[in-house]
Amino acid sequence: MSKHAEIRDLPRRVGAVVTLSGWVVKNRPSGKLVFFEFRDGTGVCQCVVERTEKTESFFDTAKHLSQEAAVVVTGTARPEDRAAGGFEMHVTDLAVVGASTDYPITPKPHGIDFLFKRRHLWFRSQRQWIILRIRATIIDQIRRFFNDNGFVLIDTPIFAPAAGEGSQTLFKVDYFGEPVYLAQTGQLYLEAACMAHRKVYCFGPTFRAEKSKTRRHLTEFWMVEPEIAYASLSDVIDVAEDFVCSLVDRVLRDHQRDLIELGRDVSQLERIRKPFYRIRYDDAADLLRGPRPKELLERDLAAKTARLAELDQRVAELEDRQKQGGVKQWEKDKAAAEVIDLREERGELAEQIANIPHHLKLATEFTWGGDLGGSDETIISRLHDRPVFVTHYPKHVKAFYMREARDNAKVVENFDLLAPEGFGEVIGGSAREEDYDRLLHRIHEEGLPQEDYEWYLDLRRYGSVPHGGFGLGVERTVAWICNLKHIREAIPYPRMMGRFYP
RNA sequence: UCCCCGAUAGCUCAAUGGUAGAGCGUCCGGCUGUUAACCGGCAGGUUGUAGGUUCGAGUCCUACUCGGGGAGCCA
Known part of the structure; x- marks a missing residue:
């Protein structure tokens, strides 16, 4: 095991020269300055490399650090509000231990199947x-x-x-x-x-x-x-x-x-x-057949229907804005990403709304002797704090x-x-x-x-x-x-x- | 086992039955305060599989495969 310092100890190592070993989370090179986010298994911190005589030998390496490259960095850390993890490391030395090219999991959205096929990453x-x-x-x-x-x-x-x-x-x-x-x-x-x-x-x-x-x-x-x-x-x-x-x-x-x-x-x-709460099955059955599930689900229906309308309106707004001139590309991207999220939420909501009558029916027609269904359990748990x-x-x-x-x-x-x-x-x-x-x-x-x-x-x-x-x-x-x-x-x-x- | 939804570029998604696109990512170049967010450029496709309808199918129909959600069952 390495004797390297750990990111979780940085609060106690401010100002000292430390060596960390870990992986690059993301890299933002810009001309004569490189920022890269770095994780070591105990936390994350931001690393900064300025182009100077002292960093000349590894500056180009830093500039091309790719996602999940394994690196060892030496430098001094200090608190920095602008940095992820709350600390920033000013790098005085850097070595790549293991390269990483075309890391598949990017900071962009991925589907669930894609991610689970890459669970190991x-x-x-x-x-x-x-x-x-x-x-x-x-x-x-x-x-x-x-x-x-x-x-x-x-x-x-x-x-x-x-x-x-x-x-x-x-x-x-x-x-x-x-x-x-x-x-x-x-x-x-x-x-x-x-x-x-x-x-x-x-x-x-x-x-x-x-x-x-x-x-x-x-x-x-x-x-x-x-x-x-x-x-x-x-x-x-x-x-x-x-x-x-x-x-x-x-x-x-x-x-x-x-x-x-x-x-x-x-x-x-x-x-x-x-x-x-401790209730008996009999009480649960009465609760399900009583007026409260109906009230709960009707409130749900109203809230979800309202939310659905809200989503539709927001999507329309965003789409309109994208059609207007003078919108920056990154604003369009952001809007497009939001639209995707909203549509996903909309799909889930629509399904939930469609299920409400079914769940209500299951609850109100609950007969003694059956097991509680998933939706029944949900209703019971939501009627308690x-x-x-x-x-x-x-x-x-x-x-x-x-x-x-x-x-x-x-x-x-x-x-x-x-x-x-x-x-x-x-x-x-x-x-x-x-x-x-x-x-x-x-x-x-x-x-x-x-x-x-x-x-x-x-x-x-x-x-x-x-x-x-x-x-x-x-x-x-x-x-x-x-x-x-x-x-x-x-x-x-x-x-x-x-x-x-x- | 049953019901609903889906499969288009590496990723996320577009495309009234009529020339398959965008962004991101990759790579290259530029940028001294970045954070999914700058600018410019290159590359990237047998639209899940097999049939069918049609002058023409990513789009419609059938079957299958894979995936997502739910029912049943359960922690």
């Missing part, structure tokens, strides 16, 4: 760099939270026999001639472990072969799952609440500037405080292992956590059925082969206790906290239906 870009750093912080905080609260890490297998939660779509793997599946949860294994360690968690990649192409789905994603012995449903929800608060607090503490850079409304995150736990779903839409409510055999003691601002479900969890007879009955009811679950039934034969846990999807959480439109930016190498390169 894309995450050098500022915005992606910030997101992945926040992801790293969130993962660090996940581990800290559980380690600091007496949970023992238990790694669960990725190759799993067919028996999972039941009707899930899993990836099949040839395991020495026998079929096994990529795990979609470590939960059953954790239940066994929590009878040994009391509080346990697993954390790793998990796989779903669902053919979902939406902004909320990946086929490979990271999930953390705690499991606690001698715990009731409300005990588990308490842990989930503290846990989510700790994640948000940590990101607010360590990434204030990053969040602003991402355009995140930080005040929305600052509202994430205990207690979250903090995260919402929805509990006690109908038994027959949920997994066999969930604990039957003792006062109502039609529902189970489960919960989903809906993130605010319409980000949807980030946690699913439940109390587990600890009663041998009830569990066995459910296994048969679901048509699952009992022999595959004998080991699991053992947990109910030998000192069974009330217990429960939950799973939190890391990418959905990152997307929520960073305010990302699409979950695929929340993971370094997204795996989605039809996409597995690079």
Whole structure:
């Protein structure tokens, strides 16, 4: 590793001669002066090379520095408001370590397909760099939270026999001639472990072969799952609440500037405080069928229709202006770029508007017994100003292992956590059925082969206790906290239906 | 599996069924305060694939491929 200084230390190295190693972000040569923006993995700073006798030997090199060329620069840094990153380096020496020609990701707009085919380069870009750093912080905080609260890490297998939660779509793997599946949860294994360690968690990649192409789905994603012995449903929800608060607090503490850079409304995150709302499925169903979704969606419709008209007017204005004489080329470019953005927003708005009646219909015609749909979750979360736990779903839409409510055999003691601002479900969890007879009955009811679950039934034969846990999807959480439109930016190498390169 | 949308230069996008264009980027030249934003110039195309309609198809029709969004399902 180099002994070079780092950009993040520049505030403490003002005036000193330092050597930085990194990459050129962009270069603006102009006659006898060169500005180039430079990043080193710890931050960005602007470098300036003036043409003098001292810089003569490398001035021409500086002038032709291309995007993403790897360079080592020496000079003195000082604060500079006009510079990206807040610091400016006056370069006294410069060497190119690795050239870069025709770097494909330019400062101009690119399509999403183009960028994901170049994901290996894309995450050098500022915005992606910030997101992945926040992801790293969130993962660090996940581990800290559980380690600091007496949970023992238990790694669960990725190759799993067919028996999972039941009707899930899993990836099949040839395991020495026998079929096994990529795990979609470590939960059953954790239940066994929590009878040994009391509080346990697993954390790793998990796989779903669902053919979902939406902004909320990946086929490979990271999930953390705690499991606690001698715990009731409300005990588990308490842990989930503290846990989510700790994640948000940590990101607010360590990434204030990053969040602003991402355009995140930080005040929305600052509202994430205990207690979250806790409503039952029945209440959610009443809420959906009541007057409030209609009011919400009608307000939406009005607001979106108004915005649409605004966009159309703005586009017309810009197009008119482009036709007039005396407009500078760069002004035309800027206008054209704005028109493209506006049209994109318009397309999204139009689709949202078209979906509103459908979502309203789904909500108002919601019948007891069904699972909450994505749009239903969005409506519920938008009708609350903090995260919402929805509990006690109908038994027959949920997994066999969930604990039957003792006062109502039609529902189970489960919960989903809906993130605010319409980000949807980030946690699913439940109390587990600890009663041998009830569990066995459910296994048969679901048509699952009992022999595959004998080991699991053992947990109910030998000192069974009330217990429960939950799973939190890391990418959905990152997307929520960073305010990302699409979950695929929340993971370094997204795996989605039809996409597995690079 | 179903529904909607899309594919034109390296990139982002134009082009009433009638000669395929612009900007950016690249490269070259100029510029001492740049930041997606200066000026001038060069180069850049089998309009996703295969059929069809037509005097004529980037444009219309059919199928396919790939991509985007959504439903279902889910973290």
